[in-house]
Every structure is written in structure tokens, then in C-alpha cells.
Amino acid sequence: MTKRYFRIAGPEASPQPIALSDRLRPQDAARAIIFLDIDGVLNRSSDNRRAKNRAKNRAVSHVVAMDLLARFKSLVLAIDAYVVLASTWRHAAGGVEKARELGIPFEDILPDLRPQSRGAEVKAWLASHPHSGRFAIIDDDDDGYGNMPLFQPNPHKGLTNEIVVAVAEYFAGQRNDDYRRSLLIRTGQYLKGVLEGHRG
Numbered sequence: 001m002t003k004r005y006f007r008i009a010g011p012e013a014s015p016q017p018i019a020l021s022d023r024l025r026p027q028d029a030a031r032a033i034i035f036l037d038i039d040g041v042l043n044r045s046s047d048n049r050r051a052k053n054r055a056k057n058r059a060v061s062h063v064v065a066m067d068l069l070a071r072f073k074s075l076v077l078a079i080d081a082y083v084v085l086a087s088t089w090r091h092a093a094g095g096v097e098k099a100r101e102l103g104i105p106f107e108d109i110l111p112d113l114r115p116q117s118r119g120a121e122v123k124a125w126l127a128s129h130p131h132s133g134r135f136a137i138i139d140d141d142d143d144g145y146g147n148m149p150l151f152q153p154n155p156h157k158g159l160t161n162e163i164v165v166a167v168a169e170y171f172a173g174q175r176n177d178d179y180r181r182s183l184l185i186r187t188g189q190y191l192k193g194v195l196e197g198h199r200g
Helices: 045-054 066-079 095-101 118-128 161-171 183-196
Strands: 003-006 018-021 033-036 082-085 135-138
Touching (some): 033 066, 066 161, 135 161
Parallel strands (some): 033 082
16 A cells, blocks of 8 residues: 655654555545635634734734644645635735735635625535535634534644644544534634624
């Protein structure tokens, strides 16, 4: 069996590369699809606070943590994922361009259906893009995803090795469960969405 190797970057990185055999590629002919949030996934809450403080009198500042971005790129390469940008960056002036400039790999963007939830936007995208394979959502916030496969980082940590491995195993059919934060946190996120409106 042929093995491919990739190194997961960042402070949690192992000194040895992680081996991914062919069994970690998607089982279906269709490519794996990842719906990607950025804030709280490819950056950390502390990164966002610092960027916002620096940008008080300027345009919105968009930042990514290079170690988290490298980790995500490794995942995309390992499973040959088709990435759809789901972040609120798509609503901000210059946000999509900044994401491309920073090297975030994505091939499409969710439709803007605000004030509907981001979960509704994912469903709309899937309805207009027939797909026989698996999809996963990587987002620190549960914005109406219901029972869709959600892999939810802690926004203070961003995308961890543990979540990367869980996503790879999910696409390989080695696990059927997703990776969510506690029910209490998700309930709070749901109530916030209802009271303040969905971010889309």
C-alpha cells in the first residue's frame, strides 16, 4: 500500500511526519468537501483582539495564524478536499481577496442568505451542487448546523492536530461522529444566533 506523508505544523507538531495511507483518502469518487470558517479556526481569539485593537481607526483587519493555516493546508492536501469559504470574511469589503492573499485554499464561497443561518447556506450550496461523497464543516460556532457533520475548534486554540485527524478519519470512513464542543456551549451559541441574528 502506498503511503503519503504530511507534517502538521504548529506548536503541537510532532517531530516526525504523520503517515497517511491510501485508506485515508475519501472512499467515494467525489472529492471531500470542507466548509471553512476562518475566525476561531485559522486564527485564535487573542489574535483577533490584537488585530482589532491595531485596526480601530482603519479598515477591518483580517489575520490568520501561520501555524494553523499550515495545518489546514496539510489536511486539504492529504484528503484532496474541495474547500468552500463559509467565513464572515466573505461579507466584509476585501475579505475574500484578503483570504486569497493570505493563501487560504478555497475554491468556492457560500451564498449569502442572511438573515438565515449559516447552516441554511450550507444546505443551499449542497442543493445546487450534487455530491455523492462526504462533507464536513469546520467552524468554531454552531450557527444552525443541526445534525450536519461539524468539527468545532475552541476559538482560543483554533484548528488543533486532534481535529485535523478527526476530519481525516471522518472522510476515510473510519469514524461517523463529528467533533463538537459541549452541549452547554452550543446552546449558548444557538441562543445568541436567535437573539442577535445569524452571522451568515
